[in-house]
Amino acid sequence: MFVRIVKMSFDPSKIKxxxxxxxxxxxxxxxxxxxxxxxxxxxxxxxxxxFTYSFWNTEADLERYRHSNLFKGIWAETKPMFNAKPEAWSVDKLATLQ
Structure with a gap:
């Protein structure tokens, strides 16, 4: 399992x-x-x-999502609202403390 973190900055008028x-x-x-x-x-x-924070079983699962019609539709609606380039990181979880 790995974690995907995406940072997005929006035009304030587009937040709602x-x-x-x-x-x-x-x-x-x-x-x-x-x-x-x-x-x-x-x-x-x-x-x-x-920031979105998501857990994925495999990188292939994330890539299937990123090439899906669901993601393409979300991205088409979201991208014009950004006021800065989004940033994304794929990281491996090393420890969890409860």
């Missing part, structure tokens, strides 16, 4: 649209084969900056 869209799509993303976990975070001080 993004949040509404995420709310309607989050269950579909989470239900995508290979996705085991999905969360959305908002920066406390830069409130137009958001």
């Amino acid at each position: 649209i993004f949040l509404d869209n995420f709310d309607t799509k989050k269950e579909h993303i989470r239900a995508f084969e290979g996705c085991e976990f999905l969360e959305l975070y908002r920066d406390k001080h830069n409130t137009n900056v958001f």
